[in-house]
Amino acid sequence: METAPAKTLQKRQVIFLAILLFLWETGSEEIRYSMPEETESGSLVANLAKDLDLRVGELATRGARIHYKGNKQLLQLDITTGNLLLYEKLDREVLCRATDPCILHFQLLLENPVQIIQADLQLTDINDHSPEFLERDMLLKIPESVQTGTVFPLKIAQDFDIGSNAVQNYTISPNSHFHVVTHHRGDGRKYPELVLDKALDREKQPELSLTLTALDGGAPPRSGTTTVRIEVVDINDNAPEFLQSVYEVQIPENSPLNSLVVAVSARDLDAGTYGKVAYALFQGDEVTQPFVINEITGEISLKRALDFEATRFYNVEIAATDGGGLSGKCTVAIEVVDVNDNAPELTMSRLISSVPENSPETVVAVFSVSDPDSGENGKMVSTIQNDLPFLLKPTFKNFYSLVTERSLDREERAGYNITITVTDMGTPRLKTEHNITVLVSDVNDNAPTFTQTSYTLWVRENNSPALHIGSVSATDTDAGANAQVTYSLLPPPDPLVPLASLVSINPDNGHLFALTSLDYEALRAFEFHVGATDRGSPALSSQALVRVLVADANDNAPFVLYPLQNASAPCTELVPRAAEPGYLVTKVVAVDGDAGQNAWLSYQLLKATEPGLFGVWAHNGEVRTARLLSERDAPKQRLVVLVKDNGEPPLSASVTLHVLLVDGFSQPYLPAPEAEAAAAAPADPLTVYLVVALASVSSLFLFSVLVFVAVRLCRRGGAASAGRCPVAEGHFPGHLVDVSGTGTLAQSYQYEVGLRGSTGTGEFKCLKPILPTFPLQGTVREIKENSTVRSSFLFN
Numbered sequence: 052m053e054t055a056p057a058k059t060l061q062k063r064q065v066i067f068l069a070i071l072l073f074l075w076e077t078g079s080e081e082i083r084y085s086m087p088e089e090t091e092s093g094s095l096v097a098n099l100a101k102d103l104d105l106r107v108g109e110l111a112t113r114g115a116r117i118h119y120k121g122n123k124q125l126l127q128l129d130i131t132t133g134n135l136l137l138y139e140k141l142d143r144e145v146l147c148r149a150t151d152p153c154i155l156h157f158q159l160l161l162e163n164p165v166q167i168i169q170a171d172l173q174l175t176d177i178n179d180h181s182p183e184f185l186e187r188d189m190l191l192k193i194p195e196s197v198q199t200g201t202v203f204p205l206k207i208a209q210d211f212d213i214g215s216n217a218v219q220n221y222t223i224s225p226n227s228h229f230h231v232v233t234h235h236r237g238d239g240r241k242y243p244e245l246v247l248d249k250a251l252d253r254e255k256q257p258e259l260s261l262t263l264t265a266l267d268g269g270a271p272p273r274s275g276t277t278t279v280r281i282e283v284v285d286i287n288d289n290a291p292e293f294l295q296s297v298y299e300v301q302i303p304e305n306s307p308l309n310s311l312v313v314a315v316s317a318r319d320l321d322a323g324t325y326g327k328v329a330y331a332l333f334q335g336d337e338v339t340q341p342f343v344i345n346e347i348t349g350e351i352s353l354k355r356a357l358d359f360e361a362t363r364f365y366n367v368e369i370a371a372t373d374g375g376g377l378s379g380k381c382t383v384a385i386e387v388v389d390v391n392d393n394a395p396e397l398t399m400s401r402l403i404s405s406v407p408e409n410s411p412e413t414v415v416a417v418f419s420v421s422d423p424d425s426g427e428n429g430k431m432v433s434t435i436q437n438d439l440p441f442l443l444k445p446t447f448k449n450f451y452s453l454v455t456e457r458s459l460d461r462e463e464r465a466g467y468n469i470t471i472t473v474t475d476m477g478t479p480r481l482k483t484e485h486n487i488t489v490l491v492s493d494v495n496d497n498a499p500t501f502t503q504t505s506y507t508l509w510v511r512e513n514n515s516p517a518l519h520i521g522s523v524s525a526t527d528t529d530a531g532a533n534a535q536v537t538y539s540l541l542p543p544p545d546p547l548v549p550l551a552s553l554v555s556i557n558p559d560n561g562h563l564f565a566l567t568s569l570d571y572e573a574l575r576a577f578e579f580h581v582g583a584t585d586r587g588s589p590a591l592s593s594q595a596l597v598r599v600l601v602a603d604a605n606d607n608a609p610f611v612l613y614p615l616q617n618a619s620a621p622c623t624e625l626v627p628r629a630a631e632p633g634y635l636v637t638k639v640v641a642v643d644g645d646a647g648q649n650a651w652l653s654y655q656l657l658k659a660t661e662p663g664l665f666g667v668w669a670h671n672g673e674v675r676t677a678r679l680l681s682e683r684d685a686p687k688q689r690l691v692v693l694v695k696d697n698g699e700p701p702l703s704a705s706v707t708l709h710v711l712l713v714d715g716f717s718q719p720y721l722p723a724p725e726a727e728a729a730a731a732a733p734a735d736p737l738t739v740y741l742v743v744a745l746a747s748v749s750s751l752f753l754f755s756v757l758v759f760v761a762v763r764l765c766r767r768g769g770a771a772s773a774g775r776c777p778v779a780e781g782h783f784p785g786h787l788v789d790v791s792g793t794g795t796l797a798q799s800y801q802y803e804v805g806l807r808g809s810t811g812t813g814e815f816k817c818l819k820p821i822l823p824t825f826p827l828q829g830t831v832r833e834i835k836e837n838s839t840v841r842s843s844f845l846f847n
């Protein structure tokens with residue numbers, strides 16, 4: 052049914068719609084009216100009477116009334132006029148909601164005859180509602196990676212109006228990324244879609260806020276808006292990027308562990324885990340690398356001690372990886388700076404522990420020095436103590452040899468402790484010390500040396516055999532066998548001396564032993580050489596003189612030489628009766644085989660026929676008359692003279708003298724043995740006197756010379772010769788006669804005794820033939836040397 056809509060509610064014009072008359076004929080007519088919604092209540096919808104072609108008043112008479120389907124009264128019928136009025140304002144959206152067309156059905160009931168007329172009221176829409184979004188804002192999360200052209204459906208806006216009054220178009224606030232297209236859905240509603248025109252970049256614009264406007268088709272159109280918030284979802288489109296592609300660091304090699312080397316830093320524009328960077332060593336060679344990196348902070352620190360000498364440069368590649376797996380790299384160039392942390396090292400390649408003495412320049416040690424440090428830290432100087440006879444000689448490169456500067460003397464110094472000091476030039480200086488000990492080995496270059504060049508040993512005579520009489524000692528400054536000394540007796544130059552039977556020597560310690568009992572009277576002194584030989588090869592030796600002096604013991608009693616005691620006819624002295632007192636009768640001559648004090652003799656008169664007639668001079672044995680002789684004195688006198696030495700204990704001998712007092716002095720009284728002896732002498736007394744006088748003069752001269760010489764010798768000799776000087780020999784008793792040494796009487800000695808002691812011819816004659824027969828064992832030389840005997844006698 053095409054009806055012309057009412058242009059305005061106020062016109063009250065009822066649009067009469069074409070009525071289908073065929074319905075009327077079947078008894079049920081239908082009429083339809085149309086009017087816009089929201090028309091004011093009381094507005095005229097139509098005049099039913101007119102439309103039904105009824106007279107005015109017929110409606111009333113026939114009891115016309117309106118019947119609704121529901122019980123709500125919508126319309127009001129004015130029976131009198133037949134006008135159908137709106138009972139109240141009608142809202143299409145309430146009555147019909149989205150149903151279109153919106154038709155309200157009602158019936159007009161007539162009685163007499165009953166007639167039911169079907170009628171519709173169609174409410175037409177007016178644009179009385181605006182589009183309305185259900186949400187105040189919409190949130191869209193769009194990954195930034197989304198490609199252009201991608202469509203994102205948006206929620207639609209509601210509009211209670213229908214048809215063209217419903218939402219017709221959507222627009223979006225101007226922006227550079229999106230536009231909106233409006234699509235029709237099957238139910239005729241429009242819905243918006245957001246189309247991406249330009250790629251999003253979270254890093255530039257993480258969020259967009261757009262205003263979506265919905266427009267309906269009313270005139271004028273109504274609109275509703277909402278906000279579309281677009282959150283750009285991050286995707287991992289940015290790799291981490293280091294601030295520097297290369298980091299250059301210098302680090303001293305002695306940096307402590309865990310010290311910070313450098314902190315690297317990488318940036319990732321992404322957000323969240325995509326922007327979270329983890330650092331790691333890229334090489335992955337974490338076992339060998341001395342560095343460790345903090346995964347979070349990017350701080351590289353030292354894990355292991357560095358060694359410039361081992362590695363000078365490290366190129367460490369660091370990777371920074373974000374949560375999305377993208378990574379960036381950088382290189383850390385680490386230069387290890389040398390620090391003088393290495394002391395020089397010394398390597399001994401050859402070392403001899405001992406050097407023979409006296410050898411020329413010898414290489415003792417060869418060594419090399421090294422210092423792993425570089426530059427000044429690695430330059431080295433080698434030294435030894437400067438007071439040693441050694442030199443350090445550089446050979447080649449870092450090799451040195453230690454050589455002796457001169458030949459060494461073990462006896463001077465047997466060993467050297469050498470400290471080789473190697474110092475480098477770094478700061479601080481580091482040094483290494485190496486101690487070596489060089490021993491000087493012995494060479495037999497020193498002969499044994501006796502402690503004295505000559506030894507004088509005293510042995511008391513009559514010693515027991517095998518008596519230790521003294522020692523010689525020699526030292527050898529060499530070492531070991533070179534210093535082991537063996538002592539020996541050297542063969543005497545005179546093969547006649549039976550040295551081997553006299554002494555022996557202990558070869559080990561130099562002790563000397565007398566092998567036999569020595570007899571001073573037989574052998575006063577002897578000397579020999581001892582040798583000391585070391586055991587070196589070749590052996591060296593030296594010798595010393597040993598002089599053995601036999602000390603006297605009083606083992607010899609005085610021996611009376613004159614007068615003879617065992618003569619068959621005793622020697623008789625003749626004394627003239629006219630002799631003055633003090634007349635020299637005779638002289639008792641005695642000797643003592645001992646020496647020194649043991650040979651100091653004294654004489655005394657032991658027994659006499661006539662006491663007081665004769666006296667004996669104690670010190671020289673002269674027998675003289677003590678008074679004038681008288682006739683009463685018996686012609687024959689017998690005297691016993693005791694000769695005593697000064698030994699301890701003293702030994703003595705006695706002698707008997709026979710004196711014949713005569714009135715004259717004549718030869719015939721001489722006894723027979725003397726006559727025999729006198730036969731060889733000149734008979735003439737004058738000649739005898741001459742000889743005696745001559746001898747006296749010459750002997751006096753000889754005495755003077757000897758005395759002079761002796762005095763000179765004694766003065767010059769001083770203490771050294773004291774032992775040999777009779778003057779210095781201590782007090783010599785005046786009454787004694789020293790006849791020491793006569794055990795080996797020499798001719799000269801006898802001669803002197805004879806001259807000194809006698810003035811009478813008888814004595815002279817008696818003396819001459821009487822030679823004691825002492826064993827002549829000492830050497831001639833020894834006797835000659837023994838001036839003591841002579842000198843002491845002379846001074847007496």
Ligand SMILES: *[C@@H]1O[C@H](CO)[C@@H](O)[C@H](O)[C@H]1NC(C)=O
Pocket residue numbers: 219220221222
């Ligand atoms: C919707 O609005 C846009 C811009 O306002 C316009 O260009 C377009 O033609 C409109 N579409 C319709 C179907 O009216």
Ligand SMILES: *[C@@H]1O[C@H](CO)[C@@H](O)[C@H](O)[C@H]1NC(C)=O
Pocket residue numbers: 466467468488
């Ligand atoms: C060398 O050193 C050793 C041991 O320290 C020591 O016994 C010796 O006396 C020293 N020698 C010298 C000559 O200094």
Ligand SMILES: *[C@@H]1O[C@H](CO)[C@@H](O)[C@H](O)[C@H]1NC(C)=O
Pocket residue numbers: 468470484485486
């Ligand atoms: C080397 O010897 C010196 C002096 O005897 C001593 O002070 C030092 O400690 C020694 N050095 C070594 C390494 O033995």
Ligand SMILES: *[C@@H]1O[C@H](CO)[C@@H](O)[C@H](O)[C@H]1NC(C)=O
Pocket residue numbers: 617618619824
């Ligand atoms: C006297 O004695 C000595 C030694 O006692 C002896 O040599 C000498 O022959 C003896 N003379 C006489 C005559 O018996």
